[in-house]
Amino acid sequence: IQIGGDHYKKLGVQPWDAMESWLSHSEFKGFLLGNCIKYLSRAGKKGDLLEDLQKARHYLDKLISLIEH
Numbered sequence: 001i002q003i004g005g006d007h008y009k010k011l012g013v014q015p016w017d018a019m020e021s022w023l024s025h026s027e028f029k030g031f032l033l034g035n036c037i038k039y040l041s042r043a044g045k046k047g048d049l050l051e052d053l054q055k056a057r058h059y060l061d062k063l064i065s066l067i068e069h
Contacts, residue, residue, distance in 0.1 A: 016062065025066075032063040 002017050020028050039056035 029063060029066060032059050032066065035059040036063065 015030055016032075023031060023065045036056050036059045039059065043052040044057070046052070
């Protein structure tokens with residue numbers, strides 16, 4: 001689910017799919033966690049508070065899914 005625009009939908013490969021393929025499992029988990037931290041730390045400061053929280057949740061949901069499987 002794309003949060004905050006459709007710019008990634010226009011790409012042939014989704015960026016986090018590429019990153020998951022290129023990075024080790026541990027590195028990819030760090031990437032996801034880092035993005036959670038990024039969006040939570042800037043929530044409401046750069047843009048819309050709700051959108052930043054949704055983006056953080058998007059990365060957190062992916063991280064949880066990765067750990068569960």
